[in-house]
Amino acid sequence: MGFLGGPQMPERLALPARVVDIVSEIQRLVFEMYDHYIERAGYGWKSSEGALTIELGTYFDRAEDGSMPSPSISIYSYIFDLSGRGGRTHYFDNPRVALAAVREAHAREMRTATCPTCESDIEAGTECRWCLDG
Numbered sequence: 001m002g003f004l005g006g007p008q009m010p011e012r013l014a015l016p017a018r019v020v021d022i023v024s025e026i027q028r029l030v031f032e033m034y035d036h037y038i039e040r041a042g043y044g045w046k047s048s049e050g051a052l053t054i055e056l057g058t059y060f061d062r063a064e065d066g067s068m069p070s071p072s073i074s075i076y077s078y079i080f081d082l083s084g085r086g087g088r089t090h091y092f093d094n095p096r097v098a099l100a101a102v103r104e105a106h107a108r109e110m111r112t113a114t115c116p117t118c119e120s121d122i123e124a125g126t127e128c129r130w131c132l133d134g
């Protein structure tokens with residue numbers, strides 16, 4: 001069917017419960033990372049840290065039955081490279097991909113400490129390699 005008289009219009013927004021669960025878990029992990037970072041380092045953030053955007057797709061993404069594809073997720077973070085691609089807005093095609101990436105970044109942050117001498121990021125429980133010679 002063409003665009004005119006094409007896909008049905010959904011009666012109301014249908015965001016599946018599992019998507020809400022995944023996005024809630026993503027936000028919980030991201031906020032926990034900030035708690036940890038601010039506790040150990042305490043500087044260098046931007047005002048939009050941790051802003052999470054759920055994008056539902058466009059007019060053209062609708063299936064014939066009116067259903068929409070899985071929403072995409074964007075998370076703003078200047079401090080954490082959540083996507084592994086750098087930049088500040090970390091984009092993910094769907095919530096499951098975002099959760100996997102955030103879990104990895106969360107694990108990385110939770111095993112990071114700050115060197116009390118030079119303030120470099122170091123692995124928790126290890127000596128700072130920059131300060132060993134000093």
Ligand SMILES: [Zn+2]
Pocket residue numbers: 115116117118119120128129130131
């Ligand atoms: Zn150091």
